[in-house]
Amino acid sequence: MPKGFEFCVPKAAKAVPAGPDWIHEIKYDGYRARLVRDGEAVRLESKAGLDWTWRFPWIVETARKLRQARFAIDGEIVILDVRGISDFDALHSGKHNAEAQLYAFDLVELGGDDLRQLPLFERKAELDKLLRQRAEGIFVAPFEPGAIGPDLFEAACRFELEGIVSKHRERRYRPRTCDWLKIKNRAHPAMSRRFE
Template sequence: MRKPVRLSFIRPMEPELVEQPPKGDDWSHEVKFDGYRSQLVKDDEGIRIFTKAGIDWTAKYKPLAEEAASLKAGSFIIEGEMIVLNEKGLSNFDALRSAITRRPQDLYLVAFDLLHLNGHDLRDLPLQDRREVLQALIPAGGHIQFSEALPGAGDAVYHLACETNLEGIVSKRLDSVYRSGATMSWRKIKCYVEAEMDIIGVQREAGKPAMVLMADQGRYMGGAFVTFKADKRQALWDRVQGKAGAPPPKGLAKQKAEWLKPGLVGRVKFLKGEETLRHASLKDFREK
């Protein structure tokens, strides 16, 4: 009598954030999709889809769970990124949460690794071999898609990704085995852009990083961390003091912030391809 297959969530392997892609032919490079890291599990209990933290979100991803049941394997653990696409065909993080609750049929799971298949633990196999088996498992044309490696050297792939408004790339050693936790065998390189925006408020709370709140042509964009050294930071706070006392902008009264009168502009570095500021930091400031 066959022993029932029971598979458990595996803590993810985490790429380290670096400034530049690695060099050499020992690496593959994939698009860094802007979504929720997810783990797709099939065993004798059926299909389950877990978040990065191991929370069961199968009910939220019902259309994808139904599609996963048709993959031609008795059991598996597939890793991927849950995304929704915008009108340009790019992953859109801002629209993801509403898509999960209102239109889950529009979600895609971009699969990039295979940890378990038909009773076999594949984590000790090289990445290249795991992905080859994964690609053969996933049929074309569905909402579960294979994350293709991008051809070319890391620098060229990264440049192309940033030029086309992608979030960045993930570079992985072709011979890397799968181990939970942070690793330099996988590296993520994000695309950033810099722009000038109005500083409309500041948030300074004890024990938390200081942040400026930004607007672009009257539209609230979010916050950027202040990482200046002491002298430049003090110069910013002196400017802020001279402009403090403005009423909260419309729709932002619930924000715990010190609101500023117009006239202070900041140059902010933030993740490219986003509708609001993400992973943003203030690089400089000036008076209008």
């Protein structure tokens, strides 16, 4: 089975970078996870290394249906409400585990190849190819380029979302010197939680 990987953990920031080389993703409110498949063996793990393969069957079943049999995805386990907004309380309750999906935002390994040295935009292109036509169970995190970042953050706050994560499109996946930036909506309930 492909090895697990160390997570790239975003640093808190107060301002959204607006240069053309940055991309911006909505920050979904859920559980960070890694999804690793090697043939029929699929493992879904929490940031703390807990085995959640049994807990979120839809994600695991979707992973097994993909044509590529070896990959490692970085993402967020979420339950979406009718508006398509992540509902942390529903996820945390444990009552809706069968509805949980993976919001996939990075591809760390594919077909036995370690992709961490590739620039982010190439990893995202490979992730898009991997998950093409798989809109349910595991879905690709949409992102917006460059100058739109500050406006996207304002919109995220207006819609009562947790915030955004900004990443430089050319950077490698570097957990120990992670340069991803998270800009949080200070009015969101996640600000008062002790864990994520």
